[in-house]
Amino acid sequence: xxxxxxxxxxxxxxxxxxxxxxxxxxxxxxxxxxxxxxxxxxxxxxxxxxxxxxxxxxxxxxxxxxxxxxxxxxxxxxxxxxxxxxxxxxxxxxxxxxxxxxxxxxxxxxxxxxxxxxxxxxxxxxxxxxxxxxxxxxxxxxxxxxxxxxxxxxxxxxxxxxxxxxxxxxxxxxxxxxxxxxxxxxxxxxxxxxxxxxxxxxxxxxxxxxxxxxxxxxxxxxxxxxxxxxxxxxxxxxxxxxxxxxxxxxxxxxxxxxxxxxxxxxxxxxxxxxxxxxxxxxxxxxxxxxxxxxxxxxxxxxxxxxxxxxxxxxxxxxxxxxxxxxxxxx
Amino acid sequence: xxxxxxxxxxxxxxxxxxxxxxxxxxxxxxxxxxxxxxxxxxxxxxxxxxxxxxxxxxxxxxxxxxxxxxxxxxxxxxxxxxxxxxxxxxxxxxxxxxxxxxxxxxxxxxxxxxxxxxxxxxxxxxxxxxxxxxxxxxxxxxxxxxxxxxxxxxxxxxxxxxxxxxxxxxxxxxxxxxxxxxxxxxxxxxxxxxxxxxxxxxxxxxxxxxxxxxxxxxxxxxxxxxxxxxxxxxxxxxxxxxxxxxxxxxxxxxxxxxxxxxxxxxxxxxxxxxxxxxxxxxxxxxxxxxxxxxxxxxxxxxxxxxxxxxxxxxxxxxxxxxxxxxxxxx
Numbered sequence: 001x002x003x004x005x006x007x008x009x010x011x012x013x014x015x016x017x018x019x020x021x022x023x024x025x026x027x028x029x030x031x032x033x034x035x036x037x038x039x040x041x042x043x044x045x046x047x048x049x050x051x052x053x054x055x056x057x058x059x060x061x062x063x064x065x066x067x068x069x070x071x072x073x074x075x076x077x078x079x080x081x082x083x084x085x086x087x088x089x090x091x092x093x094x095x096x097x098x099x100x101x102x103x104x105x106x107x108x109x110x111x112x113x114x115x116x117x118x119x120x121x122x123x124x125x126x127x128x129x130x131x132x133x134x135x136x137x138x139x140x141x142x143x144x145x146x147x148x149x150x151x152x153x154x155x156x157x158x159x160x161x162x163x164x165x166x167x168x169x170x171x172x173x174x175x176x177x178x179x180x181x182x183x184x185x186x187x188x189x190x191x192x193x194x195x196x197x198x199x200x201x202x203x204x205x206x207x208x209x210x211x212x213x214x215x216x217x218x219x220x221x222x223x224x225x226x227x228x229x230x231x232x233x234x235x236x237x238x239x240x241x242x243x244x245x246x247x248x249x250x251x252x253x254x255x256x257x258x259x260x261x262x263x264x265x266x267x268x269x270x271x272x273x274x275x276x277x278x279x280x281x282x283x284x285x286x287x288x289x290x291x292x293x294x295x296x297x298x299x300x301x302x303x304x305x306x307x308x309x310x311x312x313x314x315x316x317x318x319x320x321x322x323x324x325x326x327x328x329x330x
Numbered sequence: 331x332x333x334x335x336x337x338x339x340x341x342x343x344x345x346x347x348x349x350x351x352x353x354x355x356x357x358x359x360x361x362x363x364x365x366x367x368x369x370x371x372x373x374x375x376x377x378x379x380x381x382x383x384x385x386x387x388x389x390x391x392x393x394x395x396x397x398x399x400x401x402x403x404x405x406x407x408x409x410x411x412x413x414x415x416x417x418x419x420x421x422x423x424x425x426x427x428x429x430x431x432x433x434x435x436x437x438x439x440x441x442x443x444x445x446x447x448x449x450x451x452x453x454x455x456x457x458x459x460x461x462x463x464x465x466x467x468x469x470x471x472x473x474x475x476x477x478x479x480x481x482x483x484x485x486x487x488x489x490x491x492x493x494x495x496x497x498x499x500x501x502x503x504x505x506x507x508x509x510x511x512x513x514x515x516x517x518x519x520x521x522x523x524x525x526x527x528x529x530x531x532x533x534x535x536x537x538x539x540x541x542x543x544x545x546x547x548x549x550x551x552x553x554x555x556x557x558x559x560x561x562x563x564x565x566x567x568x569x570x571x572x573x574x575x576x577x578x579x580x581x582x583x584x585x586x587x588x589x590x591x592x593x594x595x596x597x598x599x600x601x602x603x604x605x606x607x608x609x610x611x612x613x614x615x616x617x618x619x620x621x622x623x624x625x626x627x628x629x630x631x632x633x634x635x636x637x638x639x640x641x642x643x644x645x646x647x648x649x650x651x652x653x654x655x656x657x658x659x660x
Contacts, residue, residue: 062388069459072611097427100452100465122430129399135430136466281402 001142002119002193004186008107008146009034010041017105017142018042018078023071025064025091027051027083030109035082044080045071053225055086056125056132064094078103078141084110085117085229089135092123096138104140111153111161112230114145115168115188120196120206126225130279131217137201145189147182159265160230163212167237168192170258171208174300177261207309208302211294212237218279222272234265235329240293243313243321249297258299271329273322277315290314331472332449332523334516338476339368339437347435347472348372348408353401355394355421357381357413360439365412374410375401383555385416386455394424408433408471414440415447415559419465422453426468434470441483441491442560444475445498445518450526450536456555460609461547467531475519477512489595490560493542497567498522500588501538504630507591537639538632541624542567548609552602564595565659570623573643573651579627588629601659603652607645620644 003013022044026035029051039046047067049060068077079102081091088106095104108118124135150158165188169176173191176184192209199206216236219227241258244250280291290312295303305311333343352374356365359381369376377397379390398407409432411421418436425434438448454465480488495518499506503521506514522539529536546566549557571588574580610621620642625633635641 058392065464069457069463072459093427097423097464097466099463100454100467124430127399129402133399133429134395134427136427137430 002145002189003142004145004147004189006146006148008144009038009148014038014080014105014107014144015042017144018044018080021073021077022080023047023068023073023077024080024082025049025067025087026081027055027087027109030082034109038080038082042080049083049087049090051083051086053086053126053220053229056090058125058127060090061094061125064091065098068094068098073098073102075099075102078105080105080107082107082109083113084108085113088113088118089122089124089132092138092140093125093135095140096123096136101138104138106140106143108143108145109149110157111150111185112157112164113161114150115161115185116164116192118143118145119189119192120209121200130221130281145185147185150182150185156228159234160228163230163234163237163265164188166261167209167212167233170237170241170296170299171211171294171302172300174298177299204307204309208294210310211296211302212240214280214291214293215239215276218276219271221279222275227268231265231268234262235267238262238267239321239325241296242324243293243318244295244297244303246320247295247313247317249295249303251298254299267329271325273326276322277318291318332475332519333472334475334477334519336476336478338474339364339478340371344368344410344435344437344474345372347474348374348410351403351407352410353377353398353403353407354410354412355379355397355417356411357385357417357439360412364439368410368412372410379413379417379420381413381416383416383456383550383559386420388455388457390420391424391455394421395428398424398428403428403432405429405432408435410435410437412437412439413443414438415443418443418448419452419454419462422468422470423455423465425470426453426466431468434468436470436473438473438475439479440487441480441515442487442494443491444480445491445515446494446522448473448475449519449522450539451530460551475515477515480512480515486558489564490558493560493564493567493595494518496591497539497542497563500567500571500626500629501541501624501632502630504628507629534637534639538624540640541626541632542570544610544621544623545569545606548606549601551609552605557598561595561598564592565597568592568597569651569655571626572654573623573648574625574627576650577625577643577647579625579633581628584629597659601655603656606652607648621648 022042024039024044025047028048031048049055079095081088088108095102106118108114121137121139123138124132127133165184168188168191212233216233219232241255245255292310293313294310297303352372354369354374355377358378361378379385409425411418418438425432436448438444451467451469453468454462457463498518498521542563546563549562571585575585622640623643624640627633
């Protein structure tokens, strides 16, 4: 069940979703501002976990598991996750495996969490070998999106979330580039739900959500998760749009417009061609020199490729785009 | 897909189930006898993991995860588990979370694995706080039951599996106590599948499979998993049958017959009343002095209790049965 509204943190909704024993697991950065008060309202036991992408680790999984095991929580325990996408991802992962799954309520506190991470039932942790390599598909009992939280969000955090919203615009919603901010948030959530409902396990259509992420994840891996996810995805979207153009699918005009749409993102120049290819999995262990990309043929349309919604691209086909990237972001 | 037959380990079935990259994860005790040959036939990478109930640990989960991550195995990798219930449980758990789930083939090598652990899509590991506290529901692509493996099974292993078959007899199949051994194995697998299909996530009917397990798991916990699962379950079935009688559901005659059916099991006398109650979760952390039991009202019938298929039993209601247990197994 999805709730989008205001004043949820102080209202009656969250207590009504937690009828029995409750565990609140929150990003430690929210401890003083929100978490302690919410725990009190929910009569919940509180566990704070590390902040940021580095929180999606084996260590945090273990921390949460041990907290639950030591507390002897039963099957009727509701787990509430309060934080950004890293918090909801790792808490969701443990919730899906503790006693083979306990009720889960997600309260995303960042724009990125609201429009992307908390929506769609994917859970995960990262490993040194790549992002989201361990995880499950697990639907929460409720997702509670409190739009009031966006008011106090720093600009950098807002851009971080806007990257996924812009991506959604590029693959499915040309109208997104005209909408007012709050409309955009609501529409982006609804659009993601519509796609996920058609393909929950990512056998086809859902793959389009990975537009910008082949390059984006590689950039994140290279930066050891120091570069924000949204910034990496934004850069990935521009570069994969360039690739769509180079391969003859996207017009030059559309690419130019996309490039200018992303100007507010202040994309960084941190990049090494060799590391990037390695991080995309072209090292021997993985593949045979082909990498799969989602591509677009106009603003607002990912190419279906006969239901695969992605296309293998040979390393040689990437050359032009990598040249352009080197020339542009240096 | 379930396959029951003979000569599967050397035949064409298993290679046909592993069309691409394959990882074989086997109980180390089977390394020389079966695992190395099978790995060769499947062109699979082989990982051996510890034997026995102690293998279902955080450490083994971690061992398998690291093996997969280091090997860079992709989504099309088939994981094959070769071993008893502990092997299929822990391998299944990791298979369900690696890249959010990869194809899984279970090859149970013990009677207990064939009739119980490998059937029904439950995966798990144990923790110091109790059995199967972490796990998932995850359906394998195939379960391959090679009846030839039963020929070389030690008597103790056979009894271990017979305990779950007898339990099935007590809750659902009075005819089981008349069948010939191989018929019994096939019928027991089919009966478990029939129950699980009606209630995959254990919201009701499937709970009857836990008959004998409230006491059984407690005995296992107390023994630090040194007592075989089957023996604990057999003992649990006799004791919970006694409880069914004490609470007025089961006739004295039926209980007497059950008690004599279990004579071949040579039930041990290892038991401490206080530890047993603690291990069943009557310590403060868990409950309010009530423990849930599946109960029977005749041989071959678990009591529905209006769709709950279990009934809370107060500690005081257990007294008579605990007295009897002390007098009988000392």
